[in-house]
Amino acid sequence: MIKSSNLEIIENASLKNLNTYKLESVAKYLVKVLNIEGLKELLEYIKKENLNYFILGNGSNVILDDYLDGILIKLDGLNNLTIKDNIVTCGAAVKMSTLTCETISKNLTGLEWAINIPGTVGGSIVGNAGAYNSEIFDNLISIKVIDKDCNIKELKKEDIPHAYRHTSLKNKEYIVIEATFKLTKGNKEDSLTLIKDRTKRRKKTQPIDMPSAGSVFRNPQNDHAGRLIEEAGLKGKKIGGAEISPKHANFIVNTGTATSKDIKNLIKLVQEVIKEKYNIDLILEQEIIEWK
Ligand SMILES: Cc1cc2nc3c(=O)[nH]c(=O)nc-3n(C[C@H](O)[C@H](O)[C@H](O)COP(=O)(O)OP(=O)(O)OC[C@H]3O[C@@H](n4cnc5c(N)ncnc54)[C@H](O)[C@@H]3O)c2cc1C
Numbered sequence: 001m002i003k004s005s006n007l008e009i010i011e012n013a014s015l016k017n018l019n020t021y022k023l024e025s026v027a028k029y030l031v032k033v034l035n036i037e038g039l040k041e042l043l044e045y046i047k048k049e050n051l052n053y054f055i056l057g058n059g060s061n062v063i064l065d066d067y068l069d070g071i072l073i074k075l076d077g078l079n080n081l082t083i084k085d086n087i088v089t090c091g092a093a094v095k096m097s098t099l100t101c102e103t104i105s106k107n108l109t110g111l112e113w114a115i116n117i118p119g120t121v122g123g124s125i126v127g128n129a130g131a132y133n134s135e136i137f138d139n140l141i142s143i144k145v146i147d148k149d150c151n152i153k154e155l156k157k158e159d160i161p162h163a164y165r166h167t168s169l170k171n172k173e174y175i176v177i178e179a180t181f182k183l184t185k186g187n188k189e190d191s192l193t194l195i196k197d198r199t200k201r202r203k204k205t206q207p208i209d210m211p212s213a214g215s216v217f218r219n220p221q222n223d224h225a226g227r228l229i230e231e232a233g234l235k236g237k238k239i240g241g242a243e244i245s246p247k248h249a250n251f252i253v254n255t256g257t258a259t260s261k262d263i264k265n266l267i268k269l270v271q272e273v274i275k276e277k278y279n280i281d282l283i284l285e286q287e288i289i290e291w292k
Contacts, residue, residue: 109186
């Protein structure tokens with residue numbers, strides 16, 4: 001395995017505290033990248049050795065297999081954040097909640113919707129995260145990416161095909177290293193009132209006290225996945241330690257002993273029931289990570 005002062009490497013690393021489902025997953029190697037030089041060194045090594053790798057943000061949109069025979073990369077060192085007037089530039093590892101708080105404190109508005117999204121900026125851009133009819137691409141200007149050959153380039157928002165909870169970046173051609181947003185002048189007090197109100201509403205309607213990875217399925221056009229699943233009588237349905245949340249039917253929660261297999265089987269069951277009852281194909285919003 002590569003050795004470098006720009007990297008922190010852990011062999012046979014538990015990922016339990018690095019995924020919001022709290023699944024007991026082990027990576028052959030977990031590598032924390034401390035700076036961009038480290039990422040380049042690592043990518044060169046991966047290419048030379050032809051290894052499996054995966055970028056893990058905050059693990060809040062993934063279902064990790066029990067054992068991942070390769071390298072899980074955390075971009076922890078890419079956590080710079082600068083605000084100049086209404087232009088915000090930040091590293092991919094910055095948490096969405098940090099970005100929201102920092103911008104609100106500078107009286108900038110536009111990212112209030114993201115306060116409760118437990119993901120990183122990188123992961124949120126790749127999945128075009130959003131809430132309350134807003135999404136991360138609304139305020140995005142450009143991103144900096146690195147490819148497998150260590151070329152760094154800038155992509156403007158217009159150059160990145162994106163749609164509801166989807167972007168072309170999901171094809172894994174690039175790793176997002178930095179993002180630039182344009183916000184508008186706002187008022188700190190108004191923003192704080194808005195996020196307090198929304199946080200209260202989330203607590204009431206979502207099982208945020210249980211390990212999950214947020215919405216399981218994308219909403220089908222003109223409908224809600226949660227409504228369909230509830231109407232089909234699946235709320236509270238359990239397989240092993242995985243349960244369709246009795247609070248919100250588009251959430252699967254880990255009741256304590258869930259494995260990735262339990263969650264995948266529950267997803268399959270929901271998709272089959274909804275197809276049979278309504279002839280609708282529910283599309284998975286979460287990502288299954290397994291290397292066979
Ligand atoms: C309680 C709860 C509530 C949630 N509410 C919402 C919500 O309202 N709206 C919403 O959209 N989502 C929501 N989510 C889902 C999740 O938080 C978001 O999808 C978030 O943007 C994922 O970011 P992450 O850093 O955790 O990504 P991860 O889950 O770590 O990764 C997701 C994907 O992005 C890739 N990736 C991560 N970082 C990079 C990078 N730097 N470069 C390239 N690829 C990268 C990964 O390889 C993976 O393919 C919720 C989740 C939870 C647990």
